[in-house]
Amino acid sequence: MNKIAVVYWSGSGNTEAMANAVVEGIRQAGAEAALFSASEFSARALADYQAVVFGCPAMGSEELEPCEFDPLFADCEGQLNGMITGLFGSYGWGSGEWMDTWQERTSAAGAKIIGTVIAQNFPDDDALTACRRLGADVSAAI
Numbered sequence: 001m002n003k004i005a006v007v008y009w010s011g012s013g014n015t016e017a018m019a020n021a022v023v024e025g026i027r028q029a030g031a032e033a034a035l036f037s038a039s040e041f042s043a044r045a046l047a048d049y050q051a052v053v054f055g056c057p058a059m060g061s062e063e064l065e066p067c068e069f070d071p072l073f074a075d076c077e078g079q080l081n082g083m084i085t086g087l088f089g090s091y092g093w094g095s096g097e098w099m100d101t102w103q104e105r106t107s108a109a110g111a112k113i114i115g116t117v118i119a120q121n122f123p124d125d126d127a128l129t130a131c132r133r134l135g136a137d138v139s140a141a142i
């Protein structure tokens with residue numbers, strides 16, 4: 001069975017809710033999902049998965065979370081060439097600029113980005129549906 005890692009950081013639970021919906025979408029599509037917080041995952045573990053979906057909210061000034069998530073993502077970047085990925089995260093008051101920058105960075109690493117989902121604060125029903133669809137789309141792309 002295809003195995004997909006969903007790796008996220010969440011300070012107040014909004015991105016975590018999105019991660020759970022991505023996992024639901026993957027499982028509904030018939031693939032195997034493994035959910036990790038950033039501190040539970042390592043770049044070495046990427047080799048065990050056919051795809052990886054990353055989640056991180058906008059932090060700093062339109063940046064990835066600097067203490068746990070950004071260092072992990074930087075470690076993973078060298079292994080993303082050709083990897084099927086999706087990106088998601090919650091934001092507060094901005095315009096989603098952190099996701100645009102993150103998407104460019106992920107593309108530059110050679111990853112195949114299947115989709116991105118952003119949600120303002122706690123994800124509403126539409127955002128959760130989009131997260132489930134992202135999980136299903138990543139499963140279908142393997």
Ligand SMILES: Cc1cc2nc3c(=O)[nH]c(=O)nc-3n(C[C@H](O)[C@H](O)[C@H](O)COP(=O)(O)O)c2cc1C
Nearest residue numbers: 010011012013014015057060062090091092093094
């Ligand atoms: C330290 C800090 C920095 C933040 N920086 C931004 C930002 O640059 N742009 C933005 O839109 N939201 C920003 N936010 C808001 C968060 O992205 C928002 O609250 C989000 O829903 C948090 O997701 P989480 O519950 O998964 O941690 C920031 C929040 C914190 C605590």
